[in-house]
Amino acid sequence: MATLRRYFNAMPDKEDEAETVRAISAGVSFRGATLWVLVFAIFIASLGLNVNSTAVIIGAMLISPLMGPIIGMGLAVGINDFELLKRSVKNYIVATVISVITAMVYFLLTPLDEAQSELLARTAPTLYDVLIALFGGAAGIVALATKGKGNVLPGVAIATALMPPLCTAGFGLATGNVLYFLGAFYLFFINTVFIALATYVGVRMLRFGQRPSDGGRRQSELRRYMAMIVVVTMIPAAIMTYDIVRDTVLKANARRFVSEQLDNAGTRIVSYDVDDDSLALRVVAVGRELTDSAIAAAGRRLGDYKMGKYALRVIQGTESDSVMMLNDRLTTMRTTSENYSAMLREEAAKVADLQDRLNAYVRYDAVAPEVAREMGQLFPAVGAVSLSLSSQAAVDTAAVRRLPVAVVELKGRATLSPQERSRMGGWLKARIGVDTLLLVTTSGGR
Known part of the structure; x- marks a missing residue:
């Protein structure tokens, strides 16, 4: 010591x-x-x-x-x-x-x-x-x-x-x-x-x-309060720990029972679970069926594995086939549902892309009357305006891009100076909200 x-x-x-x-x-x-x-x-x-x-x-x-x-x-x-x-x-x-x-x-x-x-x-x-x-x-x-x-x-x-x-x-x-x-x-x-x-x-x-303290009275009270807090704090944790340990031990006992008593040659245990509500150990078996006497004998030995209050329920034969078929069906339904979800997402993306393209073309139909009215006030020589979206393909690369086009029809024999044409093009780009624009002017007779 x-x-x-x-x-x-x-x-x-x-x-x-x-x-x-x-x-x-x-x-x-x-x-x-x-x-x-x-x-x-x-x-x-x-x-x-x-x-x-x-x-x-x-x-x-x-x-x-x-x-x-x-x-x-x-x-x-x-x-x-x-x-x-x-x-x-x-x-x-x-x-x-x-x-x-x-x-x-x-x-x-x-x-x-x-x-x-x-x-x-x-x-x-x-x-x-x-x-x-x-x-x-x-x-x-x-x-x-x-x-x-x-x-x-x-x-x-x-x-x-x-x-x-x-x-x-x-x-x-x-x-x-x-x-x-x-x-x-x-x-x-x-x-x-x-x-x-x-x-x-x-x-x-x-x-x-x-x-130094006042006769130790405050100290003894403080220690008493500390002891009470410690005990009260430990109680819920102890209960949770008991539940976790109990579930772990119960699952270990169930696994040992199934392995030693039911998993025989020719019989395979697919799954098992302990149901506390019905106090039953449910076992799903496939292969060679267990006899009623063997199941009853195994059930009597549950007490040896500290599971005496539980009843043994073995699902086998057509019952196990139904369970497995149900599991397969659920798996298939889950896979099918996932496939349908993927298809729906793909179709939704396609619809959104088509809608964006349609909006790009239709928007010019909506703004053309307003643009024509405003241009008539800003540029008196303008008689009519046509707005559209065209596909432009490069000769060397064959790359395609969509290009806004504005066709402006001038009144009679009116013409535009280079400065007026530049001002018109800048105003159109700002009004339509685009960075590039193909401006085409025609006379009233053409």
Whole structure:
């Protein structure tokens, strides 16, 4: 035991206590540059969740200063510094509100509103997240309070992942998904509580000096409240963990039962699933049919696989053929539907292209009367105007382009000077809204 104590004794590596308290207290406040860094980190984390990029999310967690007030709360309780506790709680609330609002604003503006896997991973916390936060917080306070910090703090920031849950909560608010918001905010609260708890325990184990208090009454009340918060925080996570573990064990038992009891030579198990509503294990088998006695004997052995309350339901023969035919039919319908959708998209693109071409030709019919009336006022020599869209083909390359053509018929023997013709061409291009125009003038007798 003496040898173990020598190896695990962290007191010789303890940093100057006053310096540690000063450094943690300085990291509590969120003002000026620190607040801007927090906002930028939230935007980076939101982008990472939006595009499902793990590297971007990790970068945001390294930048985020959110750990400061959480460690400050644990330190304050550990050394009875109630002023530091008030500052830490206040700045924690400010940072949390600003973070959620920033993330919500981003997700309201972004065109990508689909929940990716990185985002969904922050909506269902379990007891394992409690342990991650607890051990991460313990590593963090040990690193802060001792001389050999190394790369511990960046690792703690990544492991505890304070930033992504807040961004996910903002996503839940932006999309109106209350479950996403509650699940993500609960994960963030778990991290907060257990990082602060680990900090408190670490401070006491490292024998930090305590500030004088009023007879220890406030300290005992604070510890009682902390214990209540820890217990209440753990209850939902424990329930979720129990459900996940139970489902995992149940699926493993079902897989083992099917493999050992039903998957015989000549009989192949296509699929199986556990239905909790009807308390039945449904198995679809093909090939050689299982006899009723074999099915009954296998059903009696369900208790050996901790599935005694479930009834065995084997679908085989014509039933399994019907199930497989239904699956094939659904697959065929899905494929056909996708093919029809692709055909409809292709036809819609063709119709849109034809409509654009038609609009290009018809628009000149609509504007020709107005153009003729305006030209009669601007150019008295003009008797009539014809507007159309022609196809021009190059002789050497055979390239075809559509070219607007304006045929202007002059009155009687009227003529246009080069300056008037140039002015007319410029006015027509501006009036019709084109860059190039072929202007043709004819006399009234032709």
